[in-house]
Amino acid sequence: MDKKYLEEIEPGFSPLTIVEEASRCLLCLDAPCSKACPAGTNPDRFIRSVRFRNFKGAAEIVRENNALGAICARVCPTEKYCQKGCSRSGIDRPIDIGRIQRYITDFEENTKMKILASGKRNGKSVGIVGSGPAGLEAAYMLNKLGYDVTIYDKEKVAGGMLNFIPEYRLPNRVVVNEIKRLKDLGIKFELGVSVGVDLPLNELKSRHNAVILGVGYSYGKMLPAFEGNRNVILAVDLLKKIKARKGNVKLPENILVIGGGDVAMDVNTSLKLLDVNHVTDVVYEKFSEFKASKKELEGAQALGVTIIDGYVPEKVKGKTVTFKHREIDATIKVKADKIILAVGQRPDVTGLGVELVKGEVNEGTPYVTKDPKVFVAGDIANSKYDKTVVGSVRTGKEVALKVDEAIRSGRAK
Amino acid sequence: MINKDLSITFLGVKFPNPFCLSSSPVGNCYDMCKKAYQVGWGGVVFKTIGPKSYFIDEVSPRFDKLNKENTPFVGFKNMEQIAEHTLEENLRDLRKLKEEFPNQVLIASIMGNDEQTWEDLARMVTEAGADMIEMNLSCPQMTSHAMGSDVGTNPELCKKYCQAVKRGSSLPMMAKMTPNITDMVPVALACLEGGADGIAAINTIKSICNIDLDKKIGLPIVDGKSSISGYSGKAVKPVALRFIQQMRQDKRLKDVQISGIGGIETWEDAAEFILVGSRTLQVTTAIMQYGYRIVEDLKNGLMHYMEEQHVEHLEELVGLANKNIIPAENLNRDYIVRPEFDLDACVHCGRCYISCYDGGHQAIVWDEVNRTPSVNKDKCVGCLLCGHVCPVSAISKGEITIKPGRKQDPKKIRL
Numbered sequence: 001m002d003k004k005y006l007e008e009i010e011p012g013f014s015p016l017t018i019v020e021e022a023s024r025c026l027l028c029l030d031a032p033c034s035k036a037c038p039a040g041t042n043p044d045r046f047i048r049s050v051r052f053r054n055f056k057g058a059a060e061i062v063r064e065n066n067a068l069g070a071i072c073a074r075v076c077p078t079e080k081y082c083q084k085g086c087s088r089s090g091i092d093r094p095i096d097i098g099r100i101q102r103y104i105t106d107f108e109e110n111t112k113m114k115i116l117a118s119g120k121r122n123g124k125s126v127g128i129v130g131s132g133p134a135g136l137e138a139a140y141m142l143n144k145l146g147y148d149v150t151i152y153d154k155e156k157v158a159g160g161m162l163n164f165i166p167e168y169r170l171p172n173r174v175v176v177n178e179i180k181r182l183k184d185l186g187i188k189f190e191l192g193v194s195v196g197v198d199l200p201l202n203e204l205k206s207r208h209n210a211v212i213l214g215v216g217y218s219y220g221k222m223l224p225a226f227e228g229n230r231n232v233i234l235a236v237d238l239l240k241k242i243k244a245r246k247g248n249v250k251l252p253e254n255i256l257v258i259g260g261g262d263v264a265m266d267v268n269t270s271l272k273l274l275d276v277n278h279v280t281d282v283v284y285e286k287f288s289e290f291k292a293s294k295k296e297l298e299g300a301q302a303l304g305v306t307i308i309d310g311y312v313p314e315k316v317k318g319k320t321v322t323f324k325h326r327e328i329d330a331t332i333k334v335k336a337d338k339i340i341l342a343v344g345q346r347p348d349v350t351g352l353g354v355e356l357v358k359g360e361v362n363e364g365t366p367y368v369t370k371d372p373k374v375f376v377a378g379d380i381a382n383s384k385y386d387k388t389v390v391g392s393v394r395t396g397k398e399v400a401l402k403v404d405e406a407i408r409s410g411r412a413k
Numbered sequence: 414m415i416n417k418d419l420s421i422t423f424l425g426v427k428f429p430n431p432f433c434l435s436s437s438p439v440g441n442c443y444d445m446c447k448k449a450y451q452v453g454w455g456g457v458v459f460k461t462i463g464p465k466s467y468f469i470d471e472v473s474p475r476f477d478k479l480n481k482e483n484t485p486f487v488g489f490k491n492m493e494q495i496a497e498h499t500l501e502e503n504l505r506d507l508r509k510l511k512e513e514f515p516n517q518v519l520i521a522s523i524m525g526n527d528e529q530t531w532e533d534l535a536r537m538v539t540e541a542g543a544d545m546i547e548m549n550l551s552c553p554q555m556t557s558h559a560m561g562s563d564v565g566t567n568p569e570l571c572k573k574y575c576q577a578v579k580r581g582s583s584l585p586m587m588a589k590m591t592p593n594i595t596d597m598v599p600v601a602l603a604c605l606e607g608g609a610d611g612i613a614a615i616n617t618i619k620s621i622c623n624i625d626l627d628k629k630i631g632l633p634i635v636d637g638k639s640s641i642s643g644y645s646g647k648a649v650k651p652v653a654l655r656f657i658q659q660m661r662q663d664k665r666l667k668d669v670q671i672s673g674i675g676g677i678e679t680w681e682d683a684a685e686f687i688l689v690g691s692r693t694l695q696v697t698t699a700i701m702q703y704g705y706r707i708v709e710d711l712k713n714g715l716m717h718y719m720e721e722q723h724v725e726h727l728e729e730l731v732g733l734a735n736k737n738i739i740p741a742e743n744l745n746r747d748y749i750v751r752p753e754f755d756l757d758a759c760v761h762c763g764r765c766y767i768s769c770y771d772g773g774h775q776a777i778v779w780d781e782v783n784r785t786p787s788v789n790k791d792k793c794v795g796c797l798l799c800g801h802v803c804p805v806s807a808i809s810k811g812e813i814t815i816k817p818g819r820k821q822d823p824k825k826i827r828l
């Protein structure tokens with residue numbers, strides 16, 4: 001196997017280039033970058049610390065605001081958030097905030113800084129279902145507020161979808177380190193237990209003063225026409241397998257991908273980095289309406305993925321899929337060794353006592369459910385934040401405050 | 414976030430942290446000083462207050478800056494004199510500040526034009542509630558030769574005025590030195606003899622920053638003319654450190670308490686001033702460029718440095734470098750250390766070759782095929798100019814050679 005998949009595709013800054021990049025920052029008044037960070041990490045503040053050569057202080061600012069700071073540094077769609085309104089764009093291009101944050105958190109890791117600290121214990125406890133970004137951030141916040149926290153996950157490895165994001169974008173060691181920092185605070189993990197299936201929710205409620213459901217969109221979506229087809233693999237299942245096996249997965253020569261979001265691009269790029277010869281991606285959306293970020297799309301194309309836009313799958317027979325153009329009279333037929341479906345993810349809340357409306361728990365007020373002891377966060381919460389890592393981090397922060405308030409006021413016991 | 418005690422006692426006054434505004438427009442009025450205290454500065458040296466009789470009349474514009482490549486504000490030139498507000502306004506502001514911020518230090522900077530005015534000003538600022546007095550003996554662009562650096566280069570006058578201030582006030586007092594002098598020691602000694610309790614150094618350096626090439630006038634242009642005036646900012650740090658070191662090196666001044674000033678921007682600059690013997694630190698230019706907020710990283714960075722150095726009190730760091738800066742004639746001249754190239758880091762630009770050829774000793778051999786440097790040991794004198802120009806720090810100190818006929822153990826040499 002080629003080691004390209006295992007190497008971060010974007011090079012990090014060096015001690016020289018980090019200073020150059022930080023020097024480009026205009027050190028704005030009421031900095032637009034900070035107003036746009038969903039996690040509330042003030043980029044203007046940590047860039048200023050870098051500018052004034054206070055790397056340790058910069059690390060404190062990132063870390064205390066975001067227990068997943070090193071992850072967000074790599075996977076945040078910064079062009080939608082902090083970098084979007086960057087004043088520097090008025091001169092040339094925005095500051096590369098994600099990469100500055102990455103340098104800072106790498107510095108933190110390399111110098112073995114211990115920044116996070118637990119709060120004074122208050123004798124109360126909270127159980128969290130799901131070890132994705134929302135669960136992890138909520139756990140950090142509640143630990144800081146004095147609660148004993150246990151995170152339950154049906155998987156044997158903590159991290160939720162972070163274990164699906166390909167190695168070249170998010171190295172596993174980064175996720176492991178972030179989780180270790182939380183374990184060092186005394187946050188407990190019970191892995192390999194599916195709540196609602198192996199362990200009844202009521203049991204969890206009796207163990208803890210409150211329960212947070214952060215179960216995410218853990219399953220890939222299937223399309224009816226592909227049901228039961230042995231050649232079909234769901235994108236998230238494939239990505240998870242490739243990452244868990246560090247790229248050591250046997251792949252055929254010719255693969256068809258269906259889907260045009262970021263997950264599809266992750267599949268495309270991963271396959272190419274693993275030297276799959278023919279990767280053909282057929283997408284419902286036209287390029288002008290593409291869902292995937294421009295950067296990921298261009299990255300996949302640069303690696304030689306064939307991307308065909310505007311086509312819908314019409315007929316499936318074994319390894320052959322026939323697509324029709326959405327508007328003009330055109331048909332294409334693709335025969336491949338494997339078919340990867342990247343058409344979205346779905347949640348499953350069986351046994352968790354909540355109902356989903358459009359994939360979200362929606363009780364009018366964010367993060368609450370009908371049960372005063374049970375709360376929700378992350379992708380399944382109805383919040384104003386995007387279904388991204390950083391959006392989930394924000395919901396994790398907010399749900400922690402909600403839980404704290406409910407326990408203090410006696411509404412959750 | 415790290416939290417360490419940064420407090421330090423200077424001239425008997427306890428500062429919550431060593432960082433102060435230096436006397437200049439950054440501490441020009443009540444609102445400014447209030448904001449500075451709130452952001453976390455440990456002390457304020459209020460803009461120099463002059464005698465009522467001295468009419469302040471400033472020019473416009475009044476600043477210029479030196480750039481190098483993409484870096485503005487390498488140095489900063491100003492044409493300002495002392496406070497433009499009236500004496501009454503200044504005294505009122507001092508009073509209000511002390512009332513509202515009793516735990517942060519308020520220092521009044523004063524400048525008289527004869528013994529009587531020095532004494533009167535000292536008395537007035539003391540009555541207004543200042544914790545300490547700084548005598549401005551050093552502004553280089555006063556319109557009167559009885560004031561500013563013309564006074565500060567004359568030990569006799571300095572002593573006389575210090576005595577006058579001490580007659581007017583029993584507050585702790587520091588005399589602020591001008592660097593426009595070859596040796597600061599005689600002036601500092603004269604001030605201490607006159608009753609000064611400590612020294613502040615440095616004020617600005619007389620300068621011409623730039624000349625307009627079309628108009629043939631120095632900048633800034635004031636109705637077709639310009640003047641020599643004070644230079645500050647990062648570029649003056651080396652000069653300030655040198656003067657402070659020279660004072661601390663003198664036996665008579667070795668324990669003198671110093672407030673360090675000149676080009677402080679980062680916690681690293683601050684630490685350097687402390688290591689050469691400063692107990693408090695004052696800043697102007699970096700605040701003019703970036704704002705009071707820089708104190709956040711100054712304080713936090715200094716706390717981390719203390720942590721790394723395993724130091725609980727800032728005081729323990731004061732002057733630690735003094736003994737390691739010695740006269741040039743006492744340095745070990747028995748060895749040569751030659752450069753070592755890290756060819757994995759090298760980006761093959763050839764800058765080391767150019768500088769060694771044109772500014773060194775033609776000792777770098779350039780492999781034209783691989784575009785890679787190596788050193789010719791016979792020619793290399795070990796000046797390490799190459800290391801300073803390398804853009805990726807790929808050149809470090811390598812092998813040590815003892816000069817012929819000298820007896821030294823290369824292993825004992827501390828690089």
Ligand SMILES: Cc1cc2nc3c(=O)[nH]c(=O)nc-3n(C[C@H](O)[C@H](O)[C@H](O)COP(=O)(O)OP(=O)(O)OC[C@H]3O[C@@H](n4cnc5c(N)ncnc54)[C@H](O)[C@@H]3O)c2cc1C
Nearest residue numbers: 130132133134153154160161195215216378379387388389
């Ligand atoms: C391939 C891929 C790439 C992505 N790339 C990015 C990106 O670059 N940037 C970005 O911001 N976002 C990205 N996302 C989206 C992001 O990962 C999600 O928005 C985020 O992880 C949601 O967090 P969460 O905490 O809500 O849930 P998840 O991360 O989905 O975690 C939920 C956890 O709950 C567990 N769980 C579910 N049910 C149960 C149960 N009954 N009992 C116990 N445990 C249970 C699951 O096993 C899982 O570990 C990507 C997603 C995918 C799939």
Ligand SMILES: Cc1cc2nc3c(=O)[nH]c(=O)nc-3n(C[C@H](O)[C@H](O)[C@H](O)COP(=O)(O)O)c2cc1C
Nearest residue numbers: 435436437461491549616645646675676696697698
């Ligand atoms: C615009 C300006 C005005 C100044 N005015 C005064 C003054 O009134 N009194 C004084 O003692 N020093 C004055 N200074 C000197 C500063 O206090 C300080 O000693 C000098 O600028 C070096 O520090 P820096 O490099 O941090 O600016 C002034 C400096 C500047 C730039």
Ligand code: SF4
Nearest residue numbers: 025026028033086087
């Ligand atoms: S908006 Fe851009 S230029 Fe302004 S502070 Fe933020 S990163 Fe710097």
Ligand code: SF4
Nearest residue numbers: 769773793796797799
């Ligand atoms: S140390 Fe000086 S002489 Fe030797 S190679 Fe470098 S620049 Fe040339």
Ligand code: SF4
Nearest residue numbers: 759760762763765803
């Ligand atoms: S200056 Fe540095 S990077 Fe350039 S050739 Fe010399 S060693 Fe290599």
